Amino acid sequence: MSELHSLLTFPERPISKSYYVPKLQHFLECGIPATYTLEQVAAFEREEDDKCNPTLEVCSDDDKTSNTTPLHVLARSLPLDINDEELQVVLEMMNILFEYGAGWNFIDYEDKTVGDLLLERNQDRESPLYRCLVEAGISAELLLRKLNGGDVEFLDTDESEEANPEQTTKLPFDSEEQEPVADNDATAANQKVYLQTKLEYKDDALITKDNKDGVMMDWETKIMEIASKTLFPDPKATGSATILNIGFGMGIIDTFIQAQKPYRHYICEAHPDVLEKMKEDGWYEKNNVVILEGRWQDTLNKLLDEGEVFFDGIYYDTFSEHYQDMLDLYDVIVGLIKPEGVFSFFNGLGADRSLCYDVYKNIVEIDVGNYGMKCDYTTYSLDEQLPDWNDVKRSYFNCNYYYHPHITFV
Template identity: 45%
Template sequence: MTDLHDLCKFTKRPLTEEYVDNLKYYLKNGIPSTYTVEEAYNFENGKEDEETTSNTTPLHLICRHIPEDCTEEEIAIASKMVEILLEYGAGWCLVDSDENTPGCILIKRNLKKLPIYTQIVQAGVRAELLLRKVEEIEFVDEEDYLHDVEVNGEEVPELVEESSEVVEKSVEEPQPVEESVEESVEKPVEQPVEAIDPYANDPATNQETYLKTKLEYKDGALVTKENKDGVMMEWESELMRMGSDSLFKGVPEDAEEKKEDDMVVLNIGFGMGIIDTMIQNKKPTKHYICEAHPDVLAKLKRDGWYEKPNVVILEGRWQEQLTKLLSDGNVFFNGIYYDTYSEHYSDMLDLFDFVVGLLKPHGVFSFFNGLGADRQVVYEVYKELVEMDLNNYGLDCKFTEYEVPKETMQAPNNPQPESVWDDIKRSYWSCPVYYHPEARFMEY
């Protein structure tokens, strides 16, 4: 334990500017803001070479030890300390020996209302936006773009400007060539896909794998047959009702326009058909359903959805199906709902392009909001990100809070009968509150 760690345990009251000054002193003199208690212990005991399995950082200690009876002045001091730590690179989502992030500790202590919790969430938002920008950067391959030229009698590398010819070559498909016996002997053994990407065969994280994975409808749930991963479950019914109600709010305000407006809705991802059944009960003019998984499409056929006169089934991934609708330019929706499996937030960002092109001016966009829902602080980071990203598309997103059933809070494989995760290998929800989203075009 270092003096920095002791400082963040708040052993002396009241908390004054002295705490802030001491923190600045330690950080400016080279102690990392992410220096952990475990690393300090290993150093003190001559075990520097041993890897630590947990990360109890100064930020964890502040969240764990900030007094519950802090005065406003003391809260301001703690807030300054958190701000400084974050400026020096403290990790907002690192987990300690109990698998808790700093934000998780505050939640468990019922201190979520403190400003330092909001600071941690905002740090998560900034980190996500920064990561997104970094991923957009294209790095120059030194071997491809440097060649030697002579300057003042010495060879130096010069950056070669990429010509249109180079660009064209880069996108050409390789031409087939005859391979000699000698060349075939020297060919390296191809690495299996999973060696390159460990998630390639995980249906929960890889859409291509998921679409090839057998599913089954069992005990009020849709699960992957082999892994028993939960794809959709009956406990979501109230969330689906909220989603269905939102879609039917996408009507004109003017009474005459409202009478003339056909109610056309789109649901992306049929799953168990919970929301689609609710939509049908409201008798829309047209009800589009986009679904890609063959086992789910088979259920749609078995249950007679193809025969319903107001239903249009779009077979395939939404990326291809919505491209066709957008190209045709003949269909626009009062409501669009999105609830797929094994897709990521980057996919949702791509979807927003289609939403603004297919949604009527008075329409509503909603989705199953499970982004980061395995940890509450991460869930709230994504709530902020969604609102921010939709704003960039000219959509104003409002959230309604809903307290989820208590049985969803049990751990996976919990033997207690009230747990919805019994016999489910991987749960996809662990937050006490659901943030239901409704997005509409902004009024200017």
């Protein structure tokens, strides 16, 4: 362990500004990077040992993939009995580390973010230390977007991981520009590949046939029920409402929408196997249902051009799309939604990590703000609902709470 790392284990109590802040500043000013990891220290030490004893192994597999940064050491060492004064000093130390370029989203040797560690040390999601981390994440994400000339690049917490099946926000490229590749992981990441992939309806899920990506799973039923209710701005007048759902999947939300007997219920769906299933299940015969076959990128612009339909509620839950697609969607929905209308979406943005989920919660607020809209969240506990993920390739939701977004014009 380096002197910087040792200092961040808080060997002296109480944690005083006079003891810790000048020392931390000194190490960083001397040139120790704020991203200097325990793995780098270990590799350096092994290299030194290796010079004396060339038979030693240079680096273990764990060391190659994890990045235990000074912030991880600080969070892991945070005393459980820390008092308010000490907390302020730690906050100042975190801010100094960020000033010197510390990263917010690295994963340590236990596959944890600094956010995970702070939560374990009794700092909840509203605590100043956790908020400081979230703010750093938001700034980094917005800065990265500026540097990319406006294009969204979701900051990946673990580049070795595969694509996130639902709302694949983690991948930096634009699905439109990607050529289909014969890669098993590509269905979740690439819309062209996904739309050519065979799907399979199981009792509790819709999955891709070849590589078992979860397109939709019935553990989301409660979320869909809650969302369907909020899509009707006037609960007493559901019979006169016109609703649009983008992405049919298992038809869970559409069934809840139908139960409220809307005047018109538009469903936009792009995948041929899903459209086939909708035919089999009689969705084409329902009097108040209008099916828009094709990608929303194609069908909704047509509606916009015609200028004849405006929606009370719009829901968005697709697959193999990226956060950039959602930004593109905002351009369309502001023209299709009534002034008092509601927009909502399945919020799995960054939900494989608490910290990323919180960062994206804020990013959405900022983005819809640019369209004159506001996003109110209601938090629901998911303890009961979350599946064991045995039947799908990869879990896409690991938080045990859900931020339901309710977006309206200001």
